[in-house]
Amino acid sequence: MSEERDEDDCADEELILARWGSEDALLDHLMRVVGELCPAICGETAEVPVVEVRPSSLSRGHFGEHHAAAEYEPAAREWPSRIILFPSVVFDKATVRTAIAHELVHHWESLGAHGAESLRLPSDTEAVLSQRFGQPDRIRRWRSGHSDRFIAKAAIVSAQLGLPFGQILNYRPGAAR
Numbered sequence: 001m002s003e004e005r006d007e008d009d010c011a012d013e014e015l016i017l018a019r020w021g022s023e024d025a026l027l028d029h030l031m032r033v034v035g036e037l038c039p040a041i042c043g044e045t046a047e048v049p050v051v052e053v054r055p056s057s058l059s060r061g062h063f064g065e066h067h068a069a070a071e072y073e074p075a076a077r078e079w080p081s082r083i084i085l086f087p088s089v090v091f092d093k094a095t096v097r098t099a100i101a102h103e104l105v106h107h108w109e110s111l112g113a114h115g116a117e118s119l120r121l122p123s124d125t126e127a128v129l130s131q132r133f134g135q136p137d138r139i140r141r142w143r144s145g146h147s148d149r150f151i152a153k154a155a156i157v158s159a160q161l162g163l164p165f166g167q168i169l170n171y172r173p174g175a176a177r
């Protein structure tokens with residue numbers, strides 16, 4: 001994928017070095033956060049996903065549109081489950097923690113959504129979504145990848161970890177407040 005590197009990727013490297021000292025220090029931090037939050041969100045026996053940082057250029061589509069700040073890939077065949085963070089979310093620890101919590105809710109769903117039957121959609125869901133996403137078409141698009149049980153689990157995780165509910169749903173820097 002090296003042909004996809006661009007100027008932004010060099011800027012990513014510089015910012016990672018400035019913020020974390022080294023890429024290894026960043027990865028150590030990410031693994032610590034995933035190792036701490038995975039049992040809390042997905043249960044003590046859940047497999048802990050691999051976490052990696054990919055260059056900004058890989059978070060965009062062919063027309064340069066912005067795709068993702070983080071992604072979750074479920075385990076498939078010999079591949080372990082994976083949380084991928086793009087540089088736009090690794091520059092402050094609070095955003096890292098919130099983004100990882102969000103992706104671990106996807107992990108929880110992919111492992112069978114244990115305990116989902118007792119979850120309820122919070123009554124303020126619509127208000128929080130419109131506050132965090134703004135336009136109805138953005139909410140509809142987001143909803144196509146995030147089920148009611150995802151949202152209900154995010155509310156529990158929010159209470160459990162003391163992270164704002166709206167930010168777990170949409171942790172992107174620059175999201176509507």
Ligand SMILES: [Zn+2]
Nearest residue numbers: 102106145146
């Ligand atoms: Zn998501």
